Amino acid sequence: MSSAGRATASLRHRLAERGIDSTLFLLVPGLVVAVALFVYPFSYGIGLTIQPTAAMREQWGGGALANYVAFFRDPFVFDSVWLTMRLALPAALFNVLASVPVAMVLRHRFRGKRLLTSLLVLPITLGTVLTAQGLLIFAGRQGWINRVLLELGMIDEPLKLVNNYLGVMLSLIITGFPFAFLLISSYLSGIDPSLEQAAKTLGAGWWQRFRRIVLPLLAPGLATTFVLTFVLAFSVFPSARLVGDAMGETRVMSLMAFRAFGEQNDYAMASTIALMMGAVELVVVVAVLGLRSLLYRGTTGGKG
Amino acid sequence: MSDFESLELRGVGRRFGGVDALAGLDLTIRAGEFVALLGPSGCGKSTALNCLAGLLPLTHGEIRLDGRRIDTLPPERRGFGMVFQSYALFPHLSVEKNVAFGLQMQGVPRAEIGSRVRAAIDLVKLGEHAKKLPGQLSGGQQQRVAIARAVVLEPSLVLMDEPLSNLDAKLRLDMRTEIRRLHQSLGLTTIYVTHDQEEALSLADRLVVMREGRVQQVGTPDELYESPASWYVADFMGYRNILPATVVAASGGEAVVELAGAADGGVRLTGRAVGALSAGDRVRVAVRPEDLHVGSTGGGGSTSGGAGVIPGTVSVVEYHGREFAVGVQAGDTMLHARAATAPDVGGAVTLTAPVDRVLVFPESLDAVVPQAQEVAA
Structure with missing residues (x-):
């Protein structure tokens, strides 16, 4: 048998070698849904963006690309990129950075741990609209915070905590933090606790242990968590409208897309803004994941 | 390298949720000892071990290094090297950087780090x-990195937590020699x-046998091997046959017992x-497989000077190279013996042993604890 190069096994075995077997049928439901609900509508949306309305062609030129010209040339539209970024980046950064110490503490066993964890995660169940409602009642002009501070004489007039940038930021933190916290907790539990014990016996103090052992092993997880919370925050819509300043400092991209769609009946421009929204997110995601690929990403020894 | 005289544990204990994981551990370790x-x-x-390293807080007792109390120090200030069962190598750092x-x-x-790391590696x-x-190394290599990482600091004390338990049998032998x-x-x-008596006997100058958080016996390998203080220790020291029995008569350091279930x-x-026994006491009899002689039933009369004759049926014969391990069913119990030639499976045999190779222990283990500590003292 001089079959060094040629496999002599049956076709079935050779196909299996390349990952082709009957389990591939498991992909069918997912593929059908993906094509029907994503690929087709997405392609259709892209098609829409190059069919600008006559008014847009007239105003911005550029022929079929008039919507894109409008997006980049119209400061009212284009500024929304910066306005959204200004909310999403700090919110995602805060959610990730604030989760780390909390998740570190909650690794240990102590009385009331479960209660505390539940409280931290509870906002996930609320949804953005309920959160916005709560913020308005709690932090609005006539809200509890302002009433208490006024009664105590600590302020002379109500603090402006909602219907502005701060209100949206608070809402993004309330809804985004639990996600970040849960993700980072699970990444942390994947790090073998004996690594820190080993670092202890080698003379490392808590900061050195965190800086030299935990952080490098956690960093890829932090990057992933940042990406997810960033995408979540970047597509902010209900809270930007409900607790924000919808036509001013929280005029985010999703609001602009909604405005083009709902108020101007310009589906083509709405699609263009939505597409550009995705493009901006993609740039940030690719940049962060690019940085992540430079980090150590092997095993962290724990239970995963 | 060990820049101290003695490490002293006094009444060290640790409770977990109302259960004593460790109680009343008294032990003095001299410099250079294993x-x-x-x-x-x-x-x-x-x-x-974790209490010594400072990774677990004590609930009782104290630890002193040359009289200086160290159980109040955090682990990073104790200066002990530790080798973990899982090695606990930092996966994102190279071997060099780990060390x-x-x-x-x-x-x-x-500059000094560079040269010391190279020497340790x-x-x-x-x-x-x-x-x-570390992920690119085999288990044995990782184990060696863990050891290098611990000894490069020239610690006064090296703590090893089952360092060989994740290695295969052959590598375990090599690493044992290496550690010694x-x-x-x-x-x-x-x-x-360790939980492996062979490992403990071959490596250590002194052994501490523990049970349910308490010390059962402390002694040199020789002392423990030749005169275990209880059947529990005997069990660890290779007395594979531990048989329940009742004392019929006891005098002059010898006891005649009747085996239960034979x-x-x-x-x-x-x-x-071993210890004071009187007629009627429930006991455990301990005999090593290599001390049980397998004879044929027909032989007879060869019991003079022996401890007695146990009749049984051969049920298992394993080839062990120079000899055979023989499993003999005697009543309800399976006895382990050695034989130079393989007996027939299913054949009737008799087992005999020299009197001084048959140890009779009180059944209760709690009763022997004071005696075990006497040996330790």
Whole structure:
């Protein structure tokens, strides 16, 4: 048998070698849904963006690309990129950075741990609209915070905590933090606790242990968590409208897309803004994941 | 390297949720000694090690190094090296950087770190792997990195927590020799936790056998091997046959016992009594497989000077190279013996043993604890 190069096994075995077997049928439901609900509508949306309305062609030129010209040339539209970024980046950064110490503490066993964890995660169940409602009642002009501070004489007039940038930021933190916290907790539990014990016996103090052992092993997880919370925050819509300043400092991209769609009946421009929204997110995601690929990403020894 | 005289544990204890994981551990370790803590999982040996390292707070007692109290120090200030069962190598750092970590933490000058790290890596023969990540090494190599990382700091004490339990049998033997060599050549003081009596006997100068958080016996390998203080210790020291029995008569350090559950008619054995025994006491008889002689039933009369004759049926014969391991069913119990030639499976045989090779222990283990500590003192 001089079959060094040629496999002599049956076709079935050779196909299996390349990952082709009957389990591939498991992909069918997912593929059908993906094509029907994503690929087709997405392609259709892209098609829409190059069919600008006559008014847009007239105003911005550029022929079929008039919507894109409008997006980049119209400061009212284009500024929304910066306005959204200004909310999403700090919110995602805060959610990730604030989760780390909390998740570190909650690794240990102590009385009331479960209660505390539940409280931290509870906002996930609320949804953005309920959160916005709560913020308005709690932090609005006539809200509890302002009433208490006024009664105590600590302020002379109500603090402006909602219907502005701060209100949206608070809402993004309330809804985004639990996600970040849960993700980072699970990444942390994947790090073998004996690594820190080993670092202890080698003379490392808590900061050195965190800086030299935990952080490098956690960093890829932090990057992933940042990406997810960033995408979540970047597509902010209900809270930007409900607790924000919808036509001013929280005029985010999703609001602009909604405005083009709902108020101007310009589906083509709405699609263009939505597409550009995705493009901006993609740039940030690719940049962060690019940085992540430079980090150590092997095993962290724990239970995963 | 061990820059101290003695390490003293006094009444060290640790409770977990109302249960004593470790209680009343008294032990003095002299510089240069190799002490093994031996026992099954859950006996408190790892708890003791973690308490020593400072990774677990004590609930009772104190630890002193040359009279200076150290149980109040955090682990990073104790200066003990520790080798973990899982190795606990930093997966994102190369072998070199793993070994250098402790030196960096101590603020050792860079040039000195370089040379000491190289020396430590050479010591465990990993020179060519210095730049690799732990994940690229085999289990035995990772184990050697863990040892290098612990000894590069020239610690006063090295703590090893079942360091060989994740290795295969052959590698375990090699590493055992390696650990003993390092201990001797570096003049380390080592405390070694294991559940493997062979490992403990071959490595340690002194053994501490533990059970349910308490010390059962402390002594040299020879002392424990030849005169275990209880059937529990005997069980660990290779007395594979531990048989329940009742004392018929006891005098002059010898006891005649009747085996429980042996073939009908009652089998009587004479053995060396360990501790005070009197007629009617429930006891455990311990005999090593290599001390049980397998004879044919027809032989007869060859029992003079022996402890007695146990009749049985051969049920298993295993080839062990120079000899055969024979399993003999005697009544309800299976006895383990050795034979130079393989007996027929299913054949009737008799088992005999010299009187001084049959040890008779009181059944209760709690009763022997004071005696075990007497041996320790």
